[in-house]
Amino acid sequence: MKASCCFSNIATAVLVTVVVMVSVRPTWASPFAYITNQGDDTVSVIDTADGRVVDTVGVGSKPAGVAASRDGTRIYITNPEGKSLSVIDGQKQKLIASLSIGEGPLGIAIDSPGKKVYVADWYEDKVFVIDTDKLKITGSIAVGESPSGLVVSPDSTKIYVANRDSNSVSIIDAKELKILKTVKVGTHPFGLTVDKQGSRLYVANVVSNDVMVLDKNLKVVGKIPVGDSPYAMSLALGGTRLVVTNHEDDTVSVIDTVSLKVLATIDVGETPEGVSTLPDDRHVYVVNWFSNDVSVLDVKTSKVVGNIKTGEGSRGFGQFIPQTK
Amino acid sequence: MKKITLLVGATLLFWAVFVDAHGPVRQKMKETIDISAAPEEVWKIMGDYQDMSWLPMVEKITGEGGNEKGAKRELTLKDGGGTVKEELKKYDAEKMMYKYKITEMSTVKTMKHLGKEEAIKVLPVSTYSADISVKASKSGGSTVTWKAAFYRAYMNNNPPAELNEEAAVAAVTAVFKAGLENLKTLTEGK
Numbered sequence: 001m002k003a004s005c006c007f008s009n010i011a012t013a014v015l016v017t018v019v020v021m022v023s024v025r026p027t028w029a030s031p032f033a034y035i036t037n038q039g040d041d042t043v044s045v046i047d048t049a050d051g052r053v054v055d056t057v058g059v060g061s062k063p064a065g066v067a068a069s070r071d072g073t074r075i076y077i078t079n080p081e082g083k084s085l086s087v088i089d090g091q092k093q094k095l096i097a098s099l100s101i102g103e104g105p106l107g108i109a110i111d112s113p114g115k116k117v118y119v120a121d122w123y124e125d126k127v128f129v130i131d132t133d134k135l136k137i138t139g140s141i142a143v144g145e146s147p148s149g150l151v152v153s154p155d156s157t158k159i160y161v162a163n164r165d166s167n168s169v170s171i172i173d174a175k176e177l178k179i180l181k182t183v184k185v186g187t188h189p190f191g192l193t194v195d196k197q198g199s200r201l202y203v204a205n206v207v208s209n210d211v212m213v214l215d216k217n218l219k220v221v222g223k224i225p226v227g228d229s230p231y232a233m234s235l236a237l238g239g240t241r242l243v244v245t246n247h248e249d250d251t252v253s254v255i256d257t258v259s260l261k262v263l264a265t266i267d268v269g270e271t272p273e274g275v276s277t278l279p280d281d282r283h284v285y286v287v288n289w290f291s292n293d294v295s296v297l298d299v300k301t302s303k304v305v306g307n308i309k310t311g312e313g314s315r316g317f318g319q320f321i322p323q324t325k
Numbered sequence: 326m327k328k329i330t331l332l333v334g335a336t337l338l339f340w341a342v343f344v345d346a347h348g349p350v351r352q353k354m355k356e357t358i359d360i361s362a363a364p365e366e367v368w369k370i371m372g373d374y375q376d377m378s379w380l381p382m383v384e385k386i387t388g389e390g391g392n393e394k395g396a397k398r399e400l401t402l403k404d405g406g407g408t409v410k411e412e413l414k415k416y417d418a419e420k421m422m423y424k425y426k427i428t429e430m431s432t433v434k435t436m437k438h439l440g441k442e443e444a445i446k447v448l449p450v451s452t453y454s455a456d457i458s459v460k461a462s463k464s465g466g467s468t469v470t471w472k473a474a475f476y477r478a479y480m481n482n483n484p485p486a487e488l489n490e491e492a493a494v495a496a497v498t499a500v501f502k503a504g505l506e507n508l509k510t511l512t513e514g515k
Contacts (some may be wrong), residue, residue, distance in 0.1 A: 038350065038351075039353065062350050064350075080350060081350055103482055104482060123481070123482045228414070248414065248426060248454055249414070249415075250415075271474055289351070289353075289474075290353060290472070290474055313351075313353060
């Protein structure tokens, strides 16, 4: 009697779970989020459908940067202290390869087809090009001092790099590996974000505490004061909102990209750094380095709606959720 | 010069360069202490941003702005240990916590490394922020938590031992331990 009662309860629970999973998940599977834990030498894999950590993958020494391919099959991680790149299989959630690279690989970005990965070397003042099929460095280009954030234009023809200690941003021709233009921005640019049209570039200036808006030719469109030490940014709600992590303030600023004004400043976890947008284009994951967790922010309501525990010293610097759309 | 060197060794404070640039790996630190007194009693001693008399190495403090966000303070350390300028980032009397960051430190000495003269400032850290808080503990007393985040002082690859991560962590640990132990002594009246 007792056994049958319990079995029935379990069956109900399983059924409810299945129904919930089906209703939450769109027809295609929700992507995973990959959070680099610098203090643990690991990556936390979060199922974005339910916000649970489903795996923890060991990578190189002191991982920081991350770039997920659009189809989610490969995730590339930079290990600044290990001086290496780790490759994770996005289906099996396993480390499948490592590659030695430079002296201080940090910023990382991937092109739209997932064929080329670009890595900024903090110490060598270079951007390396990695062919993802051969998993080999196929080229490099000298850039400004302490290159940090990198993004690839949506058509994959250009690479934008923030030269932190030169206080500048450069456009690189991806095919020719030539610098097309360099402009001065604010003090110590770190994170970069490009919109889906490839028409606007956003630059987070850590020391001048502002976000600069540039057009695709690096002409300044505007400048928005934000909180203390803006590190990284992500767009949401059809590109109308920009979420900026204020590293030293434990907050994010939500910017209206039309009026170029801060709409809200929201408390998140401690010392936020990386930020990426979920496929619903409404929620973002904010990675908190000191509190070792992810704050889930609803950009529409400007409210934190969830918290996910990750590993020691979470950074998530880069596109850590595959941009499926 | 000789006097300074001795003091540095004696207090375990490897004073170092304060620069804004840094390597990619930031350090994190947390020290706690349990005190047999109500949190309010502890907060009375350490809760005023403009009073650092509970930190043993501090000789003098000047400041402005009280306990308002953005308030400034300058600590002068004993025995020629140098000066540290700090700014208040967050102050919450209800939660009994405040957060601050270092904005400037004086140079205490210099050293040669890889053919270059490196300035050695008060703490071998850069981009340093910290917060201190007191909460009721389960045993009826209080727990004080002091947390800090910082980079090592040396901005390039291959730092000298005086300016590497271990030196940064050792220096901050020494300050926190000394401060928390003294806070316990002052509060418990022993």
